[in-house]
Amino acid sequence: MQHRTYQSSSLAEGAQILNREWSRHRVTVPRGHEMRLQFSIRSLTPDVSLSALAYGAQAMVQPEERADVLLLQMPRRGAGRVSYPRSNTPMDPDHYALIDVQRVGQVYCSAELEMLVLRIAMPRLLAHLEEALGHRPECGLQFDPTMARGSPAWAAWEPVAAALDVMQRSTLVDFPAPAIEAMERMALSTLLMAQPHNFREALARPTRAIAPRHVRRAEEFIHAHLRHPLTTGQIARHAGVSVRALFDGFRRFRQTTPAAYAREARLSAVRHDLLRGDRAGSQGAHLWGFTQTQLTETTKRHQC
Numbered sequence: 001m002q003h004r005t006y007q008s009s010s011l012a013e014g015a016q017i018l019n020r021e022w023s024r025h026r027v028t029v030p031r032g033h034e035m036r037l038q039f040s041i042r043s044l045t046p047d048v049s050l051s052a053l054a055y056g057a058q059a060m061v062q063p064e065e066r067a068d069v070l071l072l073q074m075p076r077r078g079a080g081r082v083s084y085p086r087s088n089t090p091m092d093p094d095h096y097a098l099i100d101v102q103r104v105g106q107v108y109c110s111a112e113l114e115m116l117v118l119r120i121a122m123p124r125l126l127a128h129l130e131e132a133l134g135h136r137p138e139c140g141l142q143f144d145p146t147m148a149r150g151s152p153a154w155a156a157w158e159p160v161a162a163a164l165d166v167m168q169r170s171t172l173v174d175f176p177a178p179a180i181e182a183m184e185r186m187a188l189s190t191l192l193m194a195q196p197h198n199f200r201e202a203l204a205r206p207t208r209a210i211a212p213r214h215v216r217r218a219e220e221f222i223h224a225h226l227r228h229p230l231t232t233g234q235i236a237r238h239a240g241v242s243v244r245a246l247f248d249g250f251r252r253f254r255q256t257t258p259a260a261y262a263r264e265a266r267l268s269a270v271r272h273d274l275l276r277g278d279r280a281g282s283q284g285a286h287l288w289g290f291t292q293t294q295l296t297e298t299t300k301r302h303q304c
Contacts, residue, residue, distance in 0.1 A: 003173050005040040014039075014055075021051075022119065023101070024065035029057045038114075042168065044180050047124035048187070050168050054078075054114040061107040068122045070143070071099040072191070074161055078113030082145065089145045091115075096147040096157075098195065116165055118187065128188040132203055134210060135254060136219070138268065144196040156194035160187055211253040214239040218246060222262045226269050232258050 004021070008014040014037035015027045021041050029035050036056025043049045073080075073091060080091035083105040091097040091107075099107065100122075122141065130136050147153050163183065167175065192203065211219075218239040222230065235258050236246040250258050 002043045003040070006037065007039075008037045009034055011035045021049075023063070023067035023069070025061055025063045027055070028060045029055070033057045033111075035059065040168070045124075045184055047121040048184050049119045050164055051117040051119065052114070052168050053117055055109055056111065058111050059109045061109065063101050063104060066102045069101050070120045070122055070125060071097075071101060072118040072120070072147075073097045073099060073115050074117070074164075075113055075115040078110045078115075080107060080109040080113050080115075082107050084145070087145070094149040096154075096161075098143045098145050098147065100142065100145075116161070116168060118164060120188070125188060125191070128185075129192055129199060129203075132189075132192060133199065136265070136268075137199060139198075142198045143191070147195055153194040153196065156190055160190050212249055214241045214245065215249040215253055218250075218258060219261070222258075222265050226266050230262055235262070 006017050014035050038054045041049055041051040074096045075091055075093050082089045082091055082097045082099055085105055089097060126137060126141055129141060218235050221235055221238045232243055236243045239246060246258055250256055254261060
């Protein structure tokens with residue numbers, strides 16, 4: 001686990017630090033004002049980091065690189081505002097902000113704003129969601145953008161926030177690996193179970209039986225070879241079972257066939273590119289074995 005601390009009174013240098021540690025974004029301050037950046041970051045795992053941040057001046061932040069991450073911004077003092085194309089949400093000690101970097105417009109921060117920031121790679125959250133659901137999600141994960149004091153989500157998250165705050169303030173350079181792993185799982189699980197999102201009802205349903213190892217091995221093989229047409233025999237051989245056993249496993253635990261699962265996985269991958277406006281994904285649709293009409297229809301059918 002790495003722990004780095006920075007201070008800077010230069011807007012250019014401060015922006016460079018933040019761009020290097022997070023992802024590319026533009027920071028502006030009012031003419032005649034000076035940014036007094038205070039920033040520290042702990043890389044808990046490759047997918048999760050914990051930071052303390054204060055700009056020391058009114059600041060407007062706009063992403064230039066749409067990193068696939070969630071920022072949970074928890075102000076200790078001061079205030080801010082998060083703007084999306086169709087809505088604005090407050091950010092202050094009574095309102096934590098869950099910022100989807102791929103969707104956010106801009107973030108306004110007051111000169112007094114000091115906050116703790118938990119940065120989570122969305123693929124890591126989706127993997128945790130898949131583990132909780134017992135199957136791969138069919139679309140992206142979208143949280144309500146605000147966690148307000150007094151809400152059930154706030155009550156559930158409060159002890160996690162307190163533990164993160166203690167960890168961020170600690171002078172320890174390294175925490176024991178089991179403690180870091182436990183902290184990550186606690187944070188991810190609490191977010192998924194407490195904060196409203198588009199899979200909340202699905203998570204509330206009774207958990208299905210966990211699929212056997214050969215089904216999970218088959219799924220991993222399919223997702224690792226999405227651009228290659230696979231036969232059911234190839235998948236079965238990799239999973240170490242007969243074709244019949246593979247069919248039985250998918251019918252019982254996934255309510256589908258291996259071929260249908262593989263096709264949907266490939267469609268989901270291309271659909272993800274299309275929904276993000278990836279021109280290369282759209283122009284290269286034929287490389288996946290689908291026509292543009294098929295992709296357009298399935299994109300409309302699976303948006304959520």
